[in-house]
Amino acid sequence: MWLTWRAATERALYGEKGFYLRERPSGHFRTSVSASAVFADAVLRVLSEVDAELGHPAGLDLVDIGAGEGVLVTQVLAAAGPGLRDRLRVTAVDVSPRPPGLPERVRWSRSLPAQITGLAVANEWLDNVPLDVVEQTPDGPRLVMVDVRTGEERVDGPLRRADLAWLERWWPLPCVGARAEIGRHRDEAWASVVARLTRGRAVAVDYAHPVDNRPLHGTLTGYRDGAVVPPVPDGSCDITAHVALDACAEAGRRAGAISTTLSTQREALRALGVTGARPPLELARTDPSGYLRALARASEEAELIDPAGLGGFGWLSQRR
Numbered sequence: 626m627w628l629t630w631r632a633a634t635e636r637a638l639y640g641e642k643g644f645y646l647r648e649r650p651s652g653h654f655r656t657s658v659s660a661s662a663v664f665a666d667a668v669l670r671v672l673s674e675v676d677a678e679l680g681h682p683a684g685l686d687l688v689d690i691g692a693g694e695g696v697l698v699t700q701v702l703a704a705a706g707p708g709l710r711d712r713l714r715v716t717a718v719d720v721s722p723r724p725p726g727l728p729e730r731v732r733w734s735r736s737l738p739a740q741i742t743g744l745a746v747a748n749e750w751l752d753n754v755p756l757d758v759v760e761q762t763p764d765g766p767r768l769v770m771v772d773v774r775t776g777e778e779r780v781d782g783p784l785r786r787a788d789l790a791w792l793e794r795w796w797p798l799p800c801v802g803a804r805a806e807i808g809r810h811r812d813e814a815w816a817s818v819v820a821r822l823t824r825g826r827a828v829a830v831d832y833a834h835p836v837d838n839r840p841l842h843g844t845l846t847g848y849r850d851g852a853v854v855p856p857v858p859d860g861s862c863d864i865t866a867h868v869a870l871d872a873c874a875e876a877g878r879r880a881g882a883i884s885t886t887l888s889t890q891r892e893a894l895r896a897l898g899v900t901g902a903r904p905p906l907e908l909a910r911t912d913p914s915g916y917l918r919a920l921a922r923a924s925e926e927a928e929l930i931d932p933a934g935l936g937g938f939g940w941l942s943q944r945r
């Protein structure tokens with residue numbers, strides 16, 4: 626069966642027996658959340674900042690979008706002090722079934738809350754929002770169709786006007802054979818998060834590329850059992866593509882964001898005190914086990930801010 630990449634990915638990941646309805650993400654790839662609880666500590670710091678900005682309201686939302694196994698909200702709840710924890714309304718949004726063992730306080734939902742007063746965070750969610758792939762031909766950009774069983778591709782008809790407009794603004798194709806991934810539905814997904822913020826912040830963290838440096842042939846990739854595999858949309862693997870976070874930022878502005886910061890994870894985490902600095906050697910003498918713990922934490926911090934790895938991810942933070 627031949628489908629557009631967007632329809633094929635939707636079916637492969639979220640359709641009946643789709644990859645994310647069957648599988649648990651941590652079995653297939655590593656994210657900042659699964660890499661280290663240091664990431665949850667940093668999110669807790671952002672949440673505490675938002676709490677202060679909002680004047681410590683009686684109810685403060687923490688919404689994790691694309692929550693996977695619910696690890697991030699569980700860790701943030703465990704690390705929050707009682708003064709904050711007791712006021713938190715925690716929602717984990719995911720299409721997959723509620724994982725066993727999640728704290729009762731966590732509301733598990735397939736859809737976003739209607740209103741969010743607090744912090745919405747989406748770590749590696751947008752890269753899993755399905756998109757269409759297009760290729761430049763001598764006759765202009767054309768949709769790429771894919772055979773859902775084999776992953777074989779063929780070039781098809783012209784684009785819808787809205788996709789063409791997105792392409793011209795956000796991913797101009799420089800030559801015949803060049804490819805783009807149309808992020809319009811990701812922009813809309815992100816805008817719907819920002820639109821639900823009554824007050825607070827929305828933070829998206831993902832593999833990203835800027836408009837002046839898009840990859841010539843796109844980034845569509847498959848993951849299975851921790852390895853990169855061809856992106857065949859048959860439900861056997863994760864299918865992901867890097868995110869045009871700058872386009873999402875613009876959509877968030879249109880949805881009402883009053884301030885926008887687009888940086889790397891390295892910059893964002895360093896500003897939150899995650900430096901990867903090793904503990905002083907002196908500690909090894911006075912408190913050997915404390916030294917070993919601090920050393921382990923420093924190496925986890927270093928992984929999260931490594932510019933060649935997770936530190937190179939984009940952080941989009943928008944405020945209302």
Ligand SMILES: C[S@@+](CC[C@H](N)C(=O)[O-])C[C@H]1O[C@@H](n2cnc3c(N)ncnc32)[C@H](O)[C@@H]1O
Pocket residue numbers: 645650656657658659690691692693694718719720721735747748749750753754
């Ligand atoms: C790559 S995993 C990230 C999991 C987790 N945030 C982490 O960082 O480890 C992406 C998650 O987003 C979920 N997801 C994708 N699209 C979604 C949607 N439209 N609504 C709810 N969840 C979605 C998937 O089911 C999957 O669990």
